[in-house]
């Protein structure tokens with residue numbers, strides 16, 4: 001049995017669907033703070049539980065024979081984390097503490113964890129390898145780095161093996177259009193851009209056009225959620241094969257600017273997208289591009305949907321299908 005924490009969220013709901021399609025039995029735990037019950041595949045067993053509730057989490061571990069955990073549950077808004085850092089340490093770090101305690105007490109030894117490119121902060125060298133310095137510029141990234149260290153020391157003391165996957169910019173949606181990214185508070189570029197052709201937003205603000213990039217706007221590495229989840233399945237096999245704990249970047253290795261994303265979204269939707277030039281958003285690095293070479297070499301991961309047009313087409317299919325979310 002695989003336990004998916006945060007399985008009602010954007011990325012977690014895709015993981016649940018793909019795990020079930022690949023023949024796994026899945027239990028989902030989610031407190032529904034930002035997730036949607038309707039996004040959880042009906043073949044999964046669902047518990048509305050907060051991972052910080054040790055008693056309730058223990059009951060889930062006692063009800064099921066859990067082999068491995070995919071841990072997506074967290075707060076993950078960079079701006080909010082700067083305004084309310086303690087919320088991030090409370091949910092992400094304390095939540096991991098409770099989880100590791102329950103794992104230790106129930107002899108569960110495998111966990112795959114959602115980390116982030118935000119652990120690197122402003123990179124000195126691009127593309128970013130796993131050896132790059134980790135200097136987060138916001139409490140969200142700091143909380144994820146702290147969690148990585150908690151996993152490292154829990155491995156040393158209790159033999160809990162982990163794979164930490166440092167995601168770059170996750171986007172796109174399942175090809176069915178049934179599940180996708182539907183956050184009540186949306187901060188991510190692609191879903192916000194698509195709100196304009198959906199008629200839900202007048203214009204998209206471009207946060208800064210004076211960066212030292214080819215068109216002055218920030219460059220990011222967009223990774224399709226389906227490719228991202230396939231890396232989790234490979235990480236699960238990696239741990240099942242008895243390998244050591246490890247950390248991998250997950251990105252496509254190529255970058256697209258904010259303006260390029262908007263242009264492609266205009267082509268995909270067939271509608272003009274009005275833009276406004278806004279001030280830079282604080283803490284935004286100009287260029288974030290992953291080196292995915294380690295995941296390719298060790299996990300044998302090969303992202304297949306790296307074209308930003310395909311990523312936007314798949315996101316658009318979901319938004320057309322569910323214009324008001326779940």
Ligand SMILES: NC(=O)c1ccc[n+]([C@@H]2O[C@H](COP(=O)([O-])OP(=O)(O)OC[C@H]3O[C@@H](n4cnc5c(N)ncnc54)[C@H](O)[C@@H]3O)[C@@H](O)[C@H]2O)c1
Nearest residue numbers: 006008009010011031033034035050051073074076114170
């Ligand atoms: N979306 C990205 O581009 C991106 C990039 C890097 C890392 N990540 C990480 O990936 C993970 C998933 O991100 P997402 O975009 O799907 O976010 P999301 O908010 O859609 O999903 C998180 C889920 O966890 C649940 N949750 C939060 N706190 C919980 C708690 N204490 N107990 C139980 N459930 C809880 C929420 O209700 C939600 O369903 C997060 O850990 C995030 O930090 C996301």
Ligand SMILES: O=c1ccn([C@@H]2O[C@H](COP(=O)(O)OP(=O)(O)O[C@H]3O[C@H](CO)[C@H](O)[C@H](O)[C@H]3O)[C@@H](O)[C@H]2O)c(=O)[nH]1
Nearest residue numbers: 116117118168169187188189192205206207218258281284
């Ligand atoms: O309305 C908007 C929203 C975003 N942007 C720009 O679009 C780019 C992408 O922004 P997102 O908010 O979509 O993503 P981030 O790169 O800020 O952050 C994401 O990727 C990070 C790692 O790269 C972390 O993992 C973080 O959790 C995740 O939200 C940035 O340059 C941002 O300034 C705009 O111009 N206008």
